[in-house]
Amino acid sequence: xxxxxxxxxxxxxxxxxxxxxxxxxxxxxxxxxAALAPIVAPQDPYDLASLALADARRPPGFVGSKGFTHWxxxxxxxxxxxxxxxxxxxxxxxxxxAAGAFAFAVGATLGAVAAFAGGRTESFIMRFIxxxxxxxxxxxxxxxxxxxxxxxxxxxxALVTAQYAYFARTAHGAAxxxxxxxxxxxxxxxxxxxxxxxxxxxxxxxxxxLIVVATVQVANSIALEATLSFLGLGLPVTEPSLGMLIxxxxxxxxxxxxxxxxxxxxxxxxxxxxxxxxxxxxxxxxNPRLRR
Amino acid sequence: MSALVDVRxxxxxxxxxxxxxxxxxxxxxxxxxxxxxxxxxxxxLEIRNGEVLGLVxxxxxxxxxxxxxxxxxLPPSAGSALFDGMPLLAGAGRPVKSTTRVQMIFQDPFAxxxxxxxxxxxxxxxxxxxxxxxxxxxxxxxxxWLSTVGLxxxxxxxxxxxxxxxxxxxxxxARALAMRPDMLVCDExxxxxxxxxxxxxxNLFLKLRRDLGLTMLFISHDLGVVRHVSDRIAIMYLxxxxxxxxxxxxxxRPRHPYTxxxxxxxPRLRIDDRVEVDFRPIxxxxxxxxxxxxxxxxxxRCPHANEACAVQRPTLLHVEGREVACLRATELxxxxxxxx
Numbered sequence: 295x296x297x298x299x300x301x302x303x304x305x306x307x308x309x310x311x312x313x314x315x316x317x318x319x320x321x322x323x324x325x326x327x328a329a330l331a332p333i334v335a336p337q338d339p340y341d342l343a344s345l346a347l348a349d350a351r352r353p354p355g356f357v358g359s360k361g362f363t364h365w366x367x368x369x370x371x372x373x374x375x376x377x378x379x380x381x382x383x384x385x386x387x388x389x390x391x392a393a394g395a396f397a398f399a400v401g402a403t404l405g406a407v408a409a410f411a412g413g414r415t416e417s418f419i420m421r422f423i424x425x426x427x428x429x430x431x432x433x434x435x436x437x438x439x440x441x442x443x444x445x446x447x448x449x450x451x452a453l454v455t456a457q458y459a460y461f462a463r464t465a466h467g468a469a470x471x472x473x474x475x476x477x478x479x480x481x482x483x484x485x486x487x488x489x490x491x492x493x494x495x496x497x498x499x500x501x502x503x504l505i506v507v508a509t510v511q512v513a514n515s516i517a518l519e520a521t522l523s524f525l526g527l528g529l530p531v532t533e534p535s536l537g538m539l540i541x542x543x544x545x546x547x548x549x550x551x552x553x554x555x556x557x558x559x560x561x562x563x564x565x566x567x568x569x570x571x572x573x574x575x576x577x578x579x580x581n582p583r584l585r586r
Numbered sequence: 587m588s589a590l591v592d593v594r595x596x597x598x599x600x601x602x603x604x605x606x607x608x609x610x611x612x613x614x615x616x617x618x619x620x621x622x623x624x625x626x627x628x629x630x631l632e633i634r635n636g637e638v639l640g641l642v643x644x645x646x647x648x649x650x651x652x653x654x655x656x657x658x659x660l661p662p663s664a665g666s667a668l669f670d671g672m673p674l675l676a677g678a679g680r681p682v683k684s685t686t687r688v689q690m691i692f693q694d695p696f697a698x699x700x701x702x703x704x705x706x707x708x709x710x711x712x713x714x715x716x717x718x719x720x721x722x723x724x725x726x727x728x729x730x731w732l733s734t735v736g737l738x739x740x741x742x743x744x745x746x747x748x749x750x751x752x753x754x755x756x757x758x759x760a761r762a763l764a765m766r767p768d769m770l771v772c773d774e775x776x777x778x779x780x781x782x783x784x785x786x787x788x789n790l791f792l793k794l795r796r797d798l799g800l801t802m803l804f805i806s807h808d809l810g811v812v813r814h815v816s817d818r819i820a821i822m823y824l825x826x827x828x829x830x831x832x833x834x835x836x837x838x839r840p841r842h843p844y845t846x847x848x849x850x851x852x853p854r855l856r857i858d859d860r861v862e863v864d865f866r867p868i869x870x871x872x873x874x875x876x877x878x879x880x881x882x883x884x885x886x887r888c889p890h891a892n893e894a895c896a897v898q899r900p901t902l903l904h905v906e907g908r909e910v911a912c913l914r915a916t917e918l919x920x921x922x923x924x925x926x
Contacts, residue, residue, distance in 0.1 A: 411680075476698035480758070483657045483690040484712040484765060485683040494711075498702045 307579055314575035317568040324565055328383040335377035336362050340532065345372045351551050367553040369542060375553060378539055379561050385535040386562070389446065390516035393453035397515075398508050400454060401461025402497060408462075409469035410492050420466060423459045431456040435518055439527040449528055453515050464507045468500035502580045509573030513566045520562055536562045590769060590801050591633035591656055591688075596665035598626040598651050623875050625651040627825035628665070630902075633769070638795060638802040640816030640833065642809060642848070644872050648825040650773050653805045657690040657771040658683035669769075686716055689762035693774035695754035699746040705732075705757055706742030713764045731760040735790060752783035759790065769801040776811060784811065791815060809852055813837055821845045824875060824883040831908020839920075841910040843888045844868075846920040882913065890918055 309315050327334060337344055337360070349358040349372035356364050358374070366375040408419040426434070438452035472478060473496065481491045516536075522528040523537030524544075531538070536558045543554025602620035604612070611617035625648040633639050633656075643649045654660040655667045658674035661681045667674050669688055675681035692698035699708055709731055710724040719727045729739035735756040746754055755775060762770055772791065776784040788811055794800055806812045812819060813833055820830040821844065829842040840846045853865040870887040873879055879886050885895035894913055902909040905916060912918070 476692045476694060477700040479654070479659055480690065480692060480698050480761070481700075482683065483659050483688075483771075484686065484715075485658070486712065486715055488680075490711075490715065495700050495703075499700070 304579060308575060311575050314571055317571035317575075320564070320568040321572055324383060324568070325387060327380060328387050331377075331380040331384045335374075335380045337374040337377040339373045339378040339381050339534070347372050351546065351554070353551075354553055366557045367551075369539070369554045370546070375539075375557055378534060379536070379558050382534055382536040382539050382558060383561060383565065385529060385533055386516050386519060386537075386565070389449055389453070389519045389529070389535065390512050392450045393457065393515040393519070394508055394512035396450065396454045397458040397511060398461050398504065401458035401463075402465040402500070402504055403492075404458070405462040405465025405467075406469040406492050406497050406500065409466050409473050410488065410496060412473075416466075419462075423462050423466075426459045427463070431514075432518060432521060435522060436525070436527060439522050444528070444530045446529060446533070449519060449522065452522070453518055456518065457511050457515060460511055461504060461507055464503050465497075465500055468503050469496050472496045472499045506573055506577040506580060509569055509576060513569040513573070516562070516569075517566055588635050589632040590635045590670060591631070591803070592668040592671070593629060593631040593652075593656065594666050594668070595628050595630055596626060596652075596655060596662040596667055597624065597628050598648070598655060598660060599624055599663040621876050624825050624878065625875060626655065626662075627878075629822075629825070629827055630665075631820065631827065631830070633801060633803060635768075636799060636801055637817040638804055638815055640812035640819040641803060641805045641822060642807065642812050642819060643822035644807065646872055646875065647822045648875070649805050649822050652822070653690070653771050653773045653803060656803055657688055658685065659690070686712070686718075686765050687767055688769040688771060689765050689767040691755070691758055691762055691770060691772040691775045694778050695751055695758050696746075696778075698758050699754060699761075701746055704743050704745060705749075708746070708757065709742075709761045709764050712761065713766075716765070718766060719764075727764065728760075731764045732757075734763060734794075735760045750783075751779050752786060755779060755783075755787055756790070759787075759794070763794070763798070767800070769803070771803045771805070773805045774807070775804075777806065777808065788815060809837075809849065821848065824873060824878055826883060826911065827902065828884065828911045829908065830902070835906070835908050839906065841905050841908065841915050841918070841920060842912045843890050843918065843920065844884045847887075847889075882911075890914055 308318070332338070344360070346359045349356070349364070349368050350370055352358065352364060352368045354365060354367040356367060358364055358368065364374050364376070366379065368374055369378065404419055404423070408416040435452045435456040438455055439449060442448035442452060478491060478495060481495050519528055519535060520537030520540070523535045524541040526541065528537055529535050534542070539558035540555050540562070543551070543558070546554050600623045604619045608617055608619055612619045629652060641649045641652065651660065655662050656674070658669070661675045669685055672684060674683060674685065674688070676684040703711070706725065706728045709728045710719070713719040713727060714721055714724050725742070728742050732739045732742065737753065737756050737760070746757065749757065775791070776787050779787060791802070791804075792815060795802060804812060804815050816833045818831065819833045819836045820827050821836065821842065822828065823844050829836060829840065829845045836845060837849065840849060847868045850866045851868050868887055873883070873886065879896070881897045882888070882891070882895045882900050885891040888895065892914070898913060900911040900913045902911045903915060
């Protein structure tokens, strides 16, 4: 990489915004901790044998019967909340990233194909997407999650269906602009196949706006997943995500055992805010009109 | 010499799709549908094997659209464009270009190269996709074409933004040549380059033509460049060809008033005994192709127009070894001072 590499210049400019840099490091740290959860967590929250009911609903700082301190307290089953949050982050991130990636692939392909094909194909795809966007994503996800049932992949399917339309619309706008450029004309005059023109030429040039949408949509997927899990439509109880942890502690809020809901909630908020800050900075940098 | 490209009565009409409101409105007679643009209007043209045909005209006269029809990018709305006897675009619905034998060079080398591909990939992509070169042999092929256009083969792993305009145009030419074309459509290939670079690229075209026996359609609004490279010249005005003939005859004895006016409008600088700038701009402006004048398209700006010119559409007629679309072609004497 030489000093003129566009990626390196982009990074230099990104680092100038200290808040965005901090948010980026936070995201990296959270992803790292979540990935290493089985190693760093003091307890395996899925292992029922390691739970002791005597330790249930203890406040933060309590030293449990297993001999280690529960820094964030325990939940109704005597589960160490810090461990549960780390494993919950893992699940939330997996679902959020998987949903974001699939929605990206499906949406970007549809949008670019629509822009390339034009005419009736374009009208049909884009009107359908407009129609879908007129429904709230949460409503669509709720219905699908209820129909498909519980499970990681069912949930990812529901999230992808609720969110691909945002990628499709962004990809369509960017691709329509690229479609008219001479390098696409050159590819058509070679001639290269439509598939090659769309996937090798048009889509790679639509990446910058799509990356911005992707960061925001990953955060949205995580929030949407938490909402569905909170409502009991998300993941099975055996794999508690952050949303389910919040739901589990909800009934104890008024009895003063705030930590069971609050700490997973704080973890969720920090993660979503950090991802959004990174996304905002990338968008600002890619939008020439906001350039200083 | 046989005709390599045969354009028969081809037209290209661009229509802006009407919105729902406009369609409903027009049904009730309260608003008008968007008017179609006749970019190319009933043009017939032959390009012979091995010749360079220059296509000249003002901006917006449809020369790029005609070039794109001949390059197989745009299907004609009416008529046909044949390459070696076969239609350039085949298939119903979404016609696909059926030959690799005609390739195109674009005006703006900053837009015509995919900014996210390396130069080597840009040049190798087409030939590999069409099986002209195997994947393993493509690196050697890229080097060969880069040296053919006068670039260092080492540059294959760089990106287009690392090159100047002239170098980029050479890359675009290498990309076209790598498809082993019989013909190049060059759409204003030097218009966006510095004058000093223009000469280099023009000379490169002449060398390639000599070495590879290429047929070319050379589109330009620069009369000097066109005269330098072309065997024959077609003059286009508002979607129609008004005069076509050998470069020498068209430049030295134009028979169409528009050709005469175009030649006179070129600023001339003489520095032998005194400095003098001399040119006569064409009066008026190019009419909108949305609403072209009736009869001869040029009659409103023509100093020789009479009543018939405003009504009757002139067809191409053989006059003095070239074809002219002017009702008064035989009676007018347009010989004047020849341009430099």
